[in-house]
Amino acid sequence: MSASASPPELRLAVLGRTGAGKSPAVSTILGLQGSEQGTDAVGTQECSKHRGEAAGRQVVVVSSPAWFGSDCNPDERRKHISSFIASSSPGPHAFLLCVPVNQPADEEATALAVLMKLFGPSAVRRHTIILFTHTEELEEDEQLDEYLVTWRKDLQELVEKCGGRYHTLETRSGEPEERKAVEELLEKVEQVVTESETQHLSCPLYQEAEERVRERQVEIARERRAEEPNDPVPPSGSQPAENVTEEEMAAVREEAERSIGDLGADIDGIFPPSSVSPSSPAPSFLWGLWEKLTGWARWLPTLVRREALFGALVGLFVGGPFGGMVGATVGSVATEVGRRKTQKTK
Structure with missing residues (x-):
């Protein structure tokens, strides 16, 4: 297939922190409803894979737990990475990194750095699209x-x-408008494909995963044929019988993907340490403050909302009584400037 040809299906790999909106994004892309939607809740431990049609295209969407966070257990991380790579093998056409607009972007910056180290610079530069979520937090x-x-x-x-x-x-x-947004997203993915020299992302990890998945596919097909007394068992290394339906082939493929164990990815030194400097506030504490701050700001009048939030953030990150004083001053000044600008436009 030439580099400019359209692929028969688009493979999308959805990543994001817990609560970033991965499941709603998958549901919107594929039009899933009710129990099909899944959840982004804490405790979701497995990759999910959905196949369907969107905007006239065949689409496969793989969603993964947030294995790039510093609080992820190393053993669980290896398991998640191997499952994610096997499920999106032979390589995604695009990574969709879900980024909530109402939170700081430090975890997402880490995610991009991890993708680059695992899969190479082109994974980010050529194959990643930022998918912004929680945009209801923006003013109307x-x-x-x-x-x-x-x-x-x-x-x-x-x-x-x-x-x-x-x-x-x-x-x-x-x-x-949602369906239009999905169509525009897939057009951007196809643009990624057009601009890429290799169609989908390709790297040693994905090449190894695809080889192991195909070997396991043949094993599963032989095991199933052996259970049928009237059918001969295909020789080792052969492909499944030609009369197998596409649905059966897809089921065998997904079973093979699920059965792939540790791919042996070298992740030492790739991920941030889980410890936090004693002089730095704990991440969970900062997240709590940020959420309270943004929640409180939503109740403020539109005119002063951002100025107050800006001043509070200054106080938060300067710290201590001095930080509180500076933050209050900055917020007050910014609010007054905003009022005067508004008066001039009247």
Whole structure:
């Protein structure tokens, strides 16, 4: 298949921290409802794989637990990585990194660094699209691109690392706009394919995974044929019989993917240490403060919301009584400037 040809199906690998909106994104792409949707809740420990049609295209979507976080158990991490690679083998056409717009981007920056070390620089530069979530936190008349440029340099830096590619599936206009957003996303994925020299992502880890998956497929097919007394067992190394349906082939393939064990990925030194410096606030504490802060800010009048949040953040990260004083001052000044700008426009 030439580099410019359209692939028969698009493989999407969805990543993100717990609560980033991976499951809603998968559901929106494939139109899943009810019990099919899954969950992003804490405790989701397995990769999920869905196959379906979206915007006239055959799509496979693999979603994975947040194995790039510093609090992930090393043994669980190896298991998640191996399962994720096997499920998205022979390689995804695009990684979709779900990034909530209402939280700091440090975990997502780590995720991009990990992807680059595991799969090579092209995994991020050519094959990753930032998928922004929780955009309901933006003001009603505020555009996402405006928000990124004006307020969130950290999120803008993520986008730049991914070749300027970003998208959101969240709309305020209901299902028709959602389907349009899905179509636009898949067009961006196809653009990734067009610009890539290798179609889907390819690297040693995925090559090893695909070889092992295919070997296991043949083993499973031989085992199933051996259980049928009237059918001859195919010789070792042969492919399954030609009269096997596509659905049966897909089922054998997915069983083979699930049975792949540790791929032996060298992850030593790739992930951030789980310990936190005694002089630094614990991550969970900072997350709690951030969530309380943004929740409190939503109740403020629109005019002062950002200024107050900005001042509170200054106080949070400076720390101590001095930080509180500085934060209060900054917030007050910013609020007054905002009022005066508003008065001038009236």
